[in-house]
Amino acid sequence: MSDDTTEDLHAEALEALRRLVDSADASFHDGQFEAIETLVRGRSRALVVQRTGWGKSAVYFVATLLLRRRGTGPTILVSPLLALMRDQVAAAERAGVRAASINSANPLEWNDILARLRSDELDVLLVSPERLNNPRFRDEQLPALMARVGLLVVDEAHCISDWGHDFRPDYRRLRDLIAGMPVGVPVLATTATANERVVHDVEEQLGSGGVGVLTIRGPLARKSLRLGVLRLPDAATRLAWLLSHLGDLPGSGIIYALTVSAAEDTARLLREAGHAVRAYTGQTDPAEREESERLLKENRVKALVATSALGMGFDKPDLAFVLHLGAPSTPVAYYQQVGRAGRASDRADVLLLPGPEDQAIWQYFATSSMPDEAKATAVLDELAHEGGPLSTVALEARVDIRRSRLELLLKVLDVDGAVARVQGGWLSTGLPWRYDAERYGRIAEARTREQQAMIAYETTTGCRMEFLQRELDDPAAAPCGRCDNCTAPWYPTDVAAQASASADAAMNRVGVLVEPRAQWPSGMDKLGLGLRGNIARDDRLEPGRVLARLTDLGWGGPLRALFATGTPDAEISPSLADACVRVLADWEWETRPAAVVAMPSRSRPLLVASLARTISEVGRLPLLGSLALTAAAPSGDGGNSAYRLAGVAESFMVEPELAESLAALDGAPILLVDDLVDSRWTITVAGRLLRRAGAGPVLPFALAARA
Known part of the structure; x- marks a missing residue:
């Protein structure tokens, strides 16, 4: 306990707060000063669970300023996302706090930042949880930092708990870091999305060694948010609604999609209709992502069409709306995403447009943090x-x-x-x-319950904000008086005819490029195969096509159903056949294929054979037959790249009759037909065999790609 009186500390903290928010009459929200006092005067540990926009960053920046004045070392702030780090560094500078971050986007700055730390010219160092286990940082820099740290802050602390909706294994390492903290060094954990189970888990990890933890938990209702759910029959109608009404929404906002392809396709459709939008996904170039964040903050785009890559930490206080084309898999994740909106405004519109395919997509992307x-x-x-x-x-x-x-x-x-x-x-x-099978089983069951709760949110007739609060175990849960169930639907439900036509056309688009493999995986010699380095140019495939990805908005739905477990093998449907013909008609190849060769299939022989036959007949191309399976049958489609290649490397052969037919074509291109492209090793191996048997360029075509 320091010698500061509560009154003196309050006055000093209030002065720092007003400088931070640039307001001479700012005052603390309930719980803010209590947290600051716990850290600065009590040198203890606190967990703050408060709604987005409450001011959790003000707690750790004000506490840092006060602790530094009292001679402590710098604050280490563990922060999960680059967008969050950028906003936090900017906020710190406004408060007169010298801050810098070490992350994957700025490796050229690390030495300078560490030099500033050694010379005590930094007040806050922001690091990603992954950086904590980088061998050089962990072994060479972290011990010295922890020896003089003045405050440890764990932002988005629900990531510590494997019960949390966004669990990250690297966060669990913080448990050991906290346990080894010097006596008397305060620790702060903050989050807006933690139910009681997660709170208890985080408290346990913060309180290692018997240290007491003060938990400050406030009501999670967001009075500015006007929630609604609009159920429309299909993805085309949802896109048509968006085309019809995006321009009517106030200000700028975020449109969330469940998949990368859905985000990119939706952004393209909206841009073609004249809307200023950009796609933002985990596959977007980091520099482009940073530019997109800036354009949205400056209201120079109407919306970012984003995956969950734009989530925690994006700070635009006047964000006017959040739409979801498809539902996240848990109400807690949904609350976290919609919490981006309305932080500094009286009203923000939040609308969920769920789809019948949502559950299939949840299952498709079900990746577990639990080990096998x-x-x-x-x-x-x-x-x-x-x-x-x-x-x-x-x-x-x-x-x-x-x-x-x-x-x-x-x-x-x-x-x-x-x-x-x-x-x-x-x-x-x-x-x-x-292997803790019981624990992992409980977590898997919890994930299933969360998905069921998300469906219940969509269909509830009660208050939607109250529903989300109850999912977060908020004791202050109560009807909001603003959502579509508390009042009446506040959103339009009509769809313009022209918008429907545009959406239908977008959903009916066909054709996705398949890039050829150019290099063998590392370590193939360990698996008994002498494949290494670049694939010889004469052994490579040409760029190919698939009808669509399984994650696409349009044809992705029928294809997911076709490839679902338990779907019986059958000949290709007329609608899929027509769509494939359109892909081939749009294919701008340098030289038209002279013949068709089919891949052999154990799981869908009727499908592949009928697809190859249809293309042959419509395109008036000879069907030369199929490659043959060897005794070493393909070992399945699981595993990593090296094992997947090993599983198919010796599984096919070109029989003499096919080889003679290929030779007779005198080097003309052929079309290689398959059902599904995943790792691309099956078609790569087949293409290499065909080239070595005398074929000319090999152009792969398949119904679907996994992603």
Whole structure:
């Protein structure tokens, strides 16, 4: 406990707050000063659960200023997203707080930032949770930082809890960091999206070592938000509604979509209709994402059409609306996203347009932070056998796990203490690891309940804000008096005829480019295959086409149904056949294919054969037949790139009759027909075989691509 009296500290903190918000008559919200006093005067730990816009950043910036005046070291602020970091650095500068961030977007600045830290010229260092386990940062810089840290802040603290809606394994590492904090160093955790279960989990991790934690929890209702749900029959009608009414919405806002392709397709359609919008996804170039954020903040675009990549931390206080084309999988995630709107305005419109395909998309994207026991054991066995560090790339060549899943699994094993990230890769610690099936089962059940709750939100006849508050265990949950159920629908429901025509045309678009593979995966020699480096130019495919991606708004729906587990094999439907013919008609190839070759299929032989036959007949191209399956049949479509290639590398052959037909074409292009493109290794291997058997350029065509 410091010598400050509550009255003196309040006056000093209030002066700092007013400078931060640039208002001479600003005052603290309920709970803000209590949190600041806990950190500065009590040098203790606090968890703040308050609605978006309440002023959680004011707590840690004011506390930082006051602690620095009292001779403490800098604040370390763990922040999850680049957009959030940019906004926080800008907010700190307005308050006279010297702040900088170390993240993946500014590696050229790291040395200068660390030099400023060593010379005590920084008050706040923002780091991503992933950076905490970078071997160089963790081993060389972090110990010195933690020895002189004045305050540790964990923003978006629900990410600590694997019960949270946005759990990240790297956040669990904070538990050990907090446990090792010097005595008397305050810790602050903040979030706007935590139910009681998550609150208790975070409290437990903050209170390691028996340290007390003050939890300050306020009402989560957002009085400015006017919630509504408009159920329309299909994706085309939802797009038509958007085309009809986007211009009528006030100000600027965010339109959320569930998939990258949906965001990009919707943005393109809106731009073609004259609306100033941009797509914003995890695949958008970082510089373009930063520019898009700036344009939205300056109201120079009507909306960003975004995936969940634009979520936590985007700070535009006057954001006027948030629309959702399709529902997130949990009410808590929905609350977090709509919380971007109306932070500094009297009203903001929030409308959900759910779709019948939402649940299929939730299932399609269901990626778990929970490890698979067999795959975890395989990773641990390989690391133990090696006896030294293995890079992720080298490990990928030894275990049948895709890169993204492998990286996530390694993080989970790391925070569980079974592996360690070191210079050169990953190392087994030798500590025993037990698969906690009961715990992971409970979490999976919770995820299912959350999806059911999201559907209940869509159909409730009660207050929508109250529903979201109850999902967050807010004791102050009460009817809002503003949503479409408390009053009446505030949104139009009509759709303009021209908008319907435009949306139908957009939904009926066909054709997606398939880029050819140009390089073999690393480590194929470990799997007994002498494939390395670049694929020889004469062995490569040409750019190909698919009708659509499974995640697309238009044809993605019928294709998802076609490829769903349990759908029986059948000949291609007339509508899909017509759409495929349109793709081929629009294909601007340099030289028209001279013949068609089909891929062999064990799961959908009728579908592939009928598709190849239809293309042959309509295009008046000879159907040369199919490649043949060898005894080494394809091993399935799971696993990482190296294993997927290994699974098909020796699975096909060109029989003599087909080889003779290819040779007779004298090097003319052929069209290689398949049902589904995923890793592209199946068609890559087949194309290489065909080229070596005498075929000319090989152009792949398939019904669908996974993403």
